[in-house]
Amino acid sequence: MLTYAEIMTTDFAALTTAAGKWESMAGEIKKVEDRYKDTVQKVAMGPNWVGVSAGVAQTNFAGTRYEYGAAQIQAKAVGSLLRDAHTQFVDLKKKLESARAEAVEAGMSVSEEGRVSFDYARLTDSERRAYRNDPDGQRTVSEAVTKWQKHIDDRVKAVSDADEGVKIALDAVVLDSNKDVGGKGDDQLNGFNAGAKGDIELYEAENAKDIATRLNGGEKVSTAEVAELGRSFRDNADNKAFSQTFVGGMGAGGTIRLANTLNNRAHGGDESQRGLYRDLNKGLAGTLAGATAVPEFKGSDGKKLVYGTKAYQDAFTEWSKGSDAKFYNDFMGDLRKAGVEKYELDVVGDKIAVGTGHGQDVRGYQALATLMQQGTGYSPQFLGDLTDDMIAAEKKDKDIWDLHGSFDDKKDGWFKNDPVDGVLSIMSRDPEAATGYLDPKADGDKDRLKYLLKDRDWDFVNTMDWRGNIETTGKDTSDGDVRNGLGLALEAATTGHTPLGPGQDPWPQTPHTEAQSRIMHDVIGTLGPDQKVHENLREPLARSLASYSADTHEILAGLDGRYIRASGDGHFTEGGTTHMSASQKDLVQFIRGLSDDPEAYATLYKAESRYSNLVMEGIPQGATGDNLRNPLDKSGTVLGVYSSVMEDVVNDDRMGKYSEADWKAKVAYHVIGGAVTPLYFTTAGGVSVAFGDSLQRGVDTWAWQWGNEMKAEADTEANAKIADKYLTVNNQVPIMVEDWAKDRPDLSGQTVQSLSSQILNGHDRGVNTAQKYLTDTTN
Incomplete structure (x- = not known):
């Protein structure tokens, strides 16, 4: 392996000098070939030499002439390989030099051997003493040194890797490919390489x-x-x-x-x-x-075309007709055959005991989806085409993915027995791909979203058994991780960012595109009426819906005619901002279905509380009358809907997984936690959102007081009572309103209390609104 010092001191210009000599050599060999053709070979081709010896001479001379040509091809290829090597080494050396410069700028020192250390010499005496006497400072320095050392070592390794590749190419280019032997031409065994290539890769x-x-x-x-x-x-x-x-x-x-x-x-x-x-x-x-990468396409304005749009699809269709698409088209065609074939894989075969039944193999698509979990950077078109092809295969054979045994635990969960869900999980890492694939407007007559939400058979655990030579059948079941990929893909598709992780809360005012809003609208309309959502979809869909709190706030308040008129289309755009809409009934019922999971309910409730706080912060100083009362009335109405949903959940006979106390305690833990890890990303509208940095004072005060009371308790029942106290709007509202009013000298104490009363009046309206939509969910 090359060293840092070797790379930094080597003059790679010698490679281009050598390349020039190899290319010049090819020209000189061409001159020799021409003389040979016009002198030696010409003798055997004339009319004066006939017979067996003439035939042998012609064969030998033709072979020699062929090798002169092969020598030129080989020499040119070596020259090309050396130039290729020069380009790679120069580029990689520049990256190593940049890595060194970045480390130095960050306060590090880098030796001639490439060893990184903290540059204490750049500190003042007092700074050096502070660092050396501060354990946290020492740890920070150690972590920084380790990080920069790895950064430089990675750059060194990249040059060393490239060097190995050059060696492989130079070793192989001089080996005769014998491509024209055996009656195919005049190629001589073990001569020069007429099949030499000038590309290291x-x-x-x-x-x-x-x-x-x-x-x-x-x-x-x-x-x-x-x-x-x-x-x-x-x-x-x-x-x-x-x-x-x-x-x-x-x-x-x-x-x-x-x-x-x-x-x-x-x-x-x-x-x-x-x-x-x-x-x-x-x-x-x-x-x-x-x-399998499909290139990015650009419109006439030079901007990148978004996957799933008509302009993108037209560009892809045109590209797919050209020679650049030949590999992609051929491979996808090959994959449609290989994807449904069966292959051996130990983890699958081991699920059936030796001597029992007939064994089982894995389908090609299942193996491919398993492999793809390990990678990144798949093009949206490839992910979409692959998922479509797998869905087409399962529509022909609904049992195609059925296997004995489950694959959802730490031991075997790496295997994706449901390849469609596996690729949807990968798709969630690329929100553009997820949105373009699931957008109902972009899929023609495929009805992808409806198929995945309602029509698909998700049960792939085969319960068939054998008693001797007799097969017994049973109803197929599903793994514990069923629909995990779908949930993540839906979160990415409806929000425009990758799924959130632990400690990260959705921002209630996230901008959205029309496509994202369409998907959210259709999810609400499809799943809402059942008032039931599969348990693995609840939390990702709650995070999705919470990012639409600015819209759901208005829908649930029921006073804005724009949302009512647009509820069928699913969205409207005003002032350059897209708003999602849905019917109030579907939305209430959808929230109810999500709320069987206490964390999902908490996500939605906290987002609405934050948005209500944003609404209050947006009321101008000195506002009076309806300008002051209406925003608060709306907030109360929406909080009333959530109160009604909570009551319906805790009184539901189906709550087998959670007791009432357990459900409320889990809500509490999630509401008072979260947003501890700042997360920065640019939303659909180009707005930079920082989770953890932009929370509102009123909500923070409410959650902080709540959290303080819970700190002293470890009992679930006690925590449930505390949660009940703070989830009661009569207690939440005064805390938030009083905190908001601290910066409102224009509001008297009596007015503040009157405004709290305004919210509570709205709360009663919200409770009544929700109750008429929340039916007996046992049906």
Whole structure:
């Protein structure tokens, strides 16, 4: 492996000098070939030399002439490889130099050997003493040194990886491909390489394919060769020539078999080697992403076209007719066949005991979805086309993914027995892909959203059993992680950002696009009337809906005619801002379905409380009359809806999973927590949102007082009573209003109390509104 010092002191210009000499050599060989043709070879071609010896001479002379031509091809290829190497090394050295400069700018010192240390010399005496006497400071310094050392080591490794690739190419380019022997031409065995290529990555791909093919065949492959395969994947992560050459050479079936081979070794076999094969799987997934990448398309204005729009689809259709799309079209066609075929995978076969039944294999699409979990950067078009193809396959055979055993625990959950849900999970990492795929307006007659929410059979755990040679049947069931991918994809599709993690709360005023709003509207309209939402969808959909609090606030308040008129279309745009709309009835019932999960209810309730606080903060100083009362009345109405939903939940006989006390306590823990990790992202409207930094004072005061009371309690029943106290609007409202009014010198104490009363009056209206929609959910 190259060292930092070697890279920083090497003059790579020598490579271009050598390349020029190799290319010049090709020209000189061409001169020799021409003289040979006009002198030596010409003799055997004339009329004066006939017979057996003439025939032998013609054959030998033609072979020699062929090798002169092959020598020129080989020399030019070597020159091209050296220039390719120069380009790579110069680029990678610049990145290493930049890494060093960044480290120095961050207060580090980097030695000539590439070792990073904190540059204490740049500090004053007092600063040095403070650092050395402060354990937290020392830890911070140590963490920073480790981070920058890794950054530089990674850049060194990238150059070393590239160097290995150059070596492979230079070793291979001088080996005769013998491409025109055996009656195909005048090629002489073990001569010059007439099939020489000038692209390093093509040789790396051929070498990688050879190792992978032997792995698939069960042949002995050394640890060094396995490491070399990983290096090739790592070094060529962004190189399309490598990716398409490798994947195209393996074919869809070979790629799937390789994924299974790697998974068998990553999750079984020699434990000391498992990490190596897991890394290989990640490399293979990245190679697949590169090979199947569809380019970004731009409109006439130079802006990127958004996946799922008509303009994008038109551009893709046109691109797919060209030569650049040949690999993609061929591979997808190959995958439609390989995806439904069966393959061996230990984790699947082991679910059936030896000697029982007939064994079971994994479908190609299941193996592919499992592989893809390890990678990133898949193009939206590939994800959408792949999901469509898998759905088409399951519509032909509803039992195609059925397998014995569950695959939802820590041991076997890495295997995606439901490949559709698996790819939807991957899609959630790319909100544009998720929105474009699930947008009802963008899918033609596919009805993807309706199919996934209502029509699809999600039960893929086969309960068929064997008693001797007799097959017994039972109703298929589902894994515990069923619909997880769908939930994450819906959150990304409706919000425009990746799914939120622990400690991150949705922002109630997030801007949305028309496509995102359409999806949210259809989800509400599809799932709301049942007043039931699958448990694995509740929390991601609650986070989605909470980001629409500015809209749901108005829908539930029921006073804004714009929302009422747009409830059928699902959205309207005003002043450049898109608003989601839905029928009040569907929304109330949808909230009820989500609220079976206490965390989902808490997410929605906290978002509404925050939005109500934003509304109050937006009331101008000195406002009077309706300008002061109406916003508060609306807030009270919406809080009344949530009170009614809570009452319906805790009085429901179906609450088997939670007791009333447990449900309320869990609501409390979520409301008073959250938003502890700042999360920055740019929303659909180009607005930067910072979770954890932009909370409102009134809500914070309410939650803070609540949290203080709960700190002293560890009993669920006691915490439930405290939660009941703070979830009661009569207690919440005065706290929030009084805190808001501290900066309102124009409001007297009596007026503040009157405004609290205004909210509570609205609360009664909200309770009545919700009660008429909340029916007996046991049906």
